Amino acid sequence: MIQEKDLPHAYKDAMKDLLKEDYDAYIKSLEKKPYSGIRTNLLKLTPERLKEILDRDFKKVPWVNEGFYFEEEKGVLSSPTLSENPKIKSISKNPYYFAGLYYIQEPSAMTPAMAAGIVPGDKVLDLCAAPGGKSTQAASYLMGEGLLVSNDFSASRVKALQKNIEVSGIDNVLITNEDPKNLSKVYIEYFDKIIVDAPCSGEGMFRRDSAVFKAYLGRGPEFFTGLQVSILTEAAKMLKPGGTLIYSTCTYSKVEDEGSLLQFLESHKEFKIDKIAPDFGFEESKELPGTIRLFPHKIEGEGHFVARLKKDIKPAEESKNKHKKKNKKIKLPDELVEFLGKIKREWDFERIFINKDYAYYLPKDALIDKSLHYIRTGLLLGEIKKNRFEPFQALAMNIKFDEWENPLNLSATDERVIKYLKGETIEADDEYSGIRLVCLDGFSLGFVKQNKRICKNKYYQGWRWM
Template sequence: MKEIKVSEEFLNRMKDLLGEEEYKAYLKSFEEKRLYGLRTNGLKITPEEFAEKAIFCLKPVTWIKNGFYYEGEDRPAKDSYYYAGLYYLQEPSAMTPASLLPVVPGDKVLDLCAAPGGKSTELGARLKGKGILVSNDISNSRAKALLKNLELWGIENICVTSEEPGKLKNVIGEFFDKILVDAPCSGEGMFRKDADMVKSYKEHGPEYYAVIQKEILKQAADMLVPGGFLLYSTCTFSVCENEDVIDWILKENEQMELVSLPLFEGASSGIGLSGCLRLFPHKIKGEGHFMALLKKKESHMEKEVVSQKETSKASPIPGDLSSFLSLVSKPLDYSRIRIKESAVYYLPEYFPEKAKGLRYLRTGLLLGEMKKDRFEPSQAFAMALRQQEFKQTLSWERQDERVLRYLKGETIFLKEEEGPVKGWCLVCVDGFPLGFAKGTGASLKNKYYPGWRWQG
């Protein structure tokens, strides 16, 4: 058995939590091989299409319709399809919270503790470009990784912030239809997978995190509109951080009520609080997780309708930007284009313009940059397009060596039958966009973003 370097107190608590027989099964799970998972991007490909194209040995995650297991020997982060944003690498149990929050296109959604983006990418994909996703993480450095993952997935209707939840609440107020709180926790459910979680646990245990979790959950509830849903999750087993926190918010805020989550094979109900969901590594093929779905009771008062008309005046469109946009057949509402200094943004629907003073990393889709009178499109814009939505494209097969050379930032020389290519070109792999290049005739000047380049 893999040695568990944690306190006797933790082991005794797990024995009390599970009972003698289940506790033995839990300890035995440490002998099993670590599981690896990926989740497909519903904005770009269906699970069925991906399974047909995949070069990995895949097995479905039974409770996640777009989730797959892959073998540890595979290297999916080195595949060009990863750079096309077709999938996200994520532990299978961690896919569950976002799948259970009932997000529909047009919702105003908040992922409050979002980095590095595993749950936000799923929430954003399910919005299908409608409504708004605000993804927040208090750590600015982690929020940068979050932004990259959202842009890699081609999610256009985003705002990425790096703020304390209390400040978001004070500035934005009661605004969101759906909120995900994947709370910071002691990480007991990840001990089997991540030794660093064991080290962290020795510094801060469940009681330390429970105080933080209650405060975050209270602030999140205040940002939820009446009738809205909030999904609370942790990757820990402690009742103190899970059922006790939910019980506390139900008593603290009489507007909140618990909505029962459906059980699936291998899942367990909450301990002492039915309707919650627990995942244990000895019962499912994944790590430990807890989830509870809350709803804010409907108000008798009339709901405030947030209209796009509340947004500020649209920016005038410079000539070269207009010329570039004429190459794009993707439907764009030009009234939502803003130019700040040299950066050109496409704001989401219902962008909270009143929310000034927040630390934003991104407000909407970054279309590109005005360099004097010349417009240069962004990597994020390329990822938000489909091949058929740009006038001039080149698509190479996955095994074409030029795909890798493009991802490394090299100049690409075209075959005779492919040229000449002049002006902006969208480069694709098997029809999935990777980024922009600029044709000079028989070659392509590489415009792939340096910070995203393939590292061999």
């Protein structure tokens, strides 16, 4: 908990200038507990169905239809069914979370992707994506159509990004670990929507994360401005004429918010602010009308700044992008084709790419350039081994219940669910031989290799219930 006496004098002076008569209300808000939220994975279910499954009367986040609040200290699920299993203790340690049905996300952080206006078929870039909240939200709006490029410069942070994307069952994605300068050489005026949730001093997260506050004391807001403008400059090169660019931070600093944005706009006259309505308690910036701040004393959430920019439409020009050549038709291994045939969907086998015995299902019409470092190019199907195909966890999370002939479907109260998530061997109710999909109340969890009734666990070790 942060108190006024803990805050640097320069910060207090800046907030008094920004908030005027609301300053005292803001200071009092720092003494309250931060808000926590979950966001429905629309790729798997509806918000109404999620509430039904978790049997909770969640309060809705007003500005995000699929978002809900939850109280961390009341993490024990109220469902009579679920409460029969004492091992299910919280929203985060819950089998339905492992099934990718929702993403835990602070409510204000749901705003940038919502404001982007993403629709199915868009090409979307999340430029500073880790740990994946905005990327998974963007993917849920795409509904499997179009393309998501999810990038983060940090090699360590991109690991969490990869996991969250795969848990969510996303397949129309390219995950990159690149400097934006390298991406902008390839994806020239390529994207319809770009989200830049820029690195910042984190003033809006003080009451939520003490580590952010300690880092702030050592750096302050001026540390990030050059980086923010640089990222925006590269993003501008990658946005189509007529496209939308979201610039957001979790800080209040005018230097980082209006300051960085004005510096960018001064040198990019083709961009104009596309007004975000100051609804739900959002507060419009006086320096840059049409942009908004979210304050914890005005809304139920932490601090954020969000701006939406539009790029002018110009006469059509010949594309400068280097288009990916059509894959050469190759004979796919019989074991791979046989396995995919068990999944009841139409596969475009020309989109299957094999690299060092790993098979990927590439996003449709995606631009992939060998100069870039890709962590994932679409859906990782699995590994081709001698005389057999080993399916991977990412594929399991992408499969729908009715796409598998005979899934092993378990209920939340079944003790085998936790055993499976822990990586233990489980026993089926019926006999079967071969790879089988394990589901939780109709939602995929992973694979087992079954022999008669004994199911050898294939759940990914790095994801296991601890």
